[in-house]
Amino acid sequence: MLSGYLNAPISFHQEGIGIDKYTAEKLILPAVVIDICKQINDNTNFDYKLNITDVITWEKQHGKIPSGCVVLLHTGWAKKWENANDFMPQDKDGNIHFPGFSRDVSEFLLTERQIAGLGIDTHGVDAGIDTEFSVNRLLLEKPRIVLENLSNLDKLPPTGITIAIAPLRLRDGSGSPVGVLALF
Template structure:
């Protein structure tokens, strides 16, 4: 919705601090430890809340081979369970991320 408006998308204050929602540490730990997830995804700029400059959730998720998906769209159209994600990534050298095509199969 705010993708085409950089100010609204990053929601930066006058000091340059970004404000957008992300996962909390307790929620991420629960998903990892009790649900044994393969990764997480979110429809915002990142899985870490905008004010978290230490990338706490990213680091927690990537301690083991898990995937982190950001800037997803149309999540509200998916059921809570029973889907299969097909994730196509572009493998880049010396990068910290990659564009991905994500398709949900119902």
Template sequence: MIQSQNQYAIAYSRVIHLSHVIDTAIPQWPGDPPIEFTTVATLAQDGYYLRRFSLGEHSATHINAPNSFHCSGVGIDRYSAQSLIVPAIVIDIREAAAVYPDYALTIADVLVWEEKYGKIFPGHVVLLNTGWQDKWLDKNAFFNRDAQGIMHFPGFGSDATRFLLHERQIAGLGIDTHGVDPGQDDSFTTNCLVLEQPRIVLENLTNLHQLPPQGTTLIIGILRLRDGSGSPAAVLALVP
């Protein structure tokens, strides 16, 4: 049991990793720098083992910062500690995404969820379980490019994003694909809408199928990179 930013007790029975393991073979967004590990010291020669690693700020499971899409936006180092412990709900669109990989969450989807589980309270992160985490080990399937190189994977529709931001005052979004925007949207509309304020955008999550529709608390670990456009993230889910 822990105390949240609002000083109420959070009870949980399980803790689940929502971050993928980082290695050199994971899917990388076109143009992102490669992931590299270099051995600096070994037990045999130095008495301890140490590596240097290099990766982009938006590689692996990561969080985006406002300055990645807005020139006046803050960097990831400006996120407060309390903003990184947040309640979350999960909307499951796996069935729709399996049939139509370009599926974008709609306002109707949100309202159907609320009919089952109740109105989404302000301050929650909305996680979208698309089933795409199952494609993580297959780069071609994960990005699902067509002959023209256009990516096809599901995400949040812009109307649903505006509804969640303005009518439900959510704290942010998260998804198991490489973008909260559907793969075809090269304008990054959803990212831009959410990051107009220092809200949360989490991408490349995993294990969302292990979370209940409501009641989960997220603990989001970041690297406090000065003026960072984002950061690889260690995301833990506290499940009731």
């Protein structure tokens, strides 16, 4: 069982749907896990963004990312939840630093792999330094899945996963805490 948070399109797009409009078939999906803990370099590369080379390298080992799946990014950040300063580290100028997806890789995954969404164990799918929330905006232009603050990604295999996402069905809600059942 995973826990986390699901963003809805209305959180970034005024004309977008609320959390209550996701249908059951949009919430039961195949998933893959890409582990970038090594790229974070023992917590010295907080601003690391998953890139296309990372995806191609992962696919050489595990096969092509299937269409219609959710790509879950394991950064190791969930182990920092107990300490707010570690989970949302700020520099002397107040800029927040944590890893995420690059806009380029997100566009690649959407167009070349036709994914259904993204998930991550950090505060957001956008790296902390992306104050424009470019990945969220891109993904939520349509009612795709954006999962954040996921727990237990370290317990999942890279492939062969089906996730069932259970949000609170808040009318016109911009997001919701979720329980995520991962079957593999």
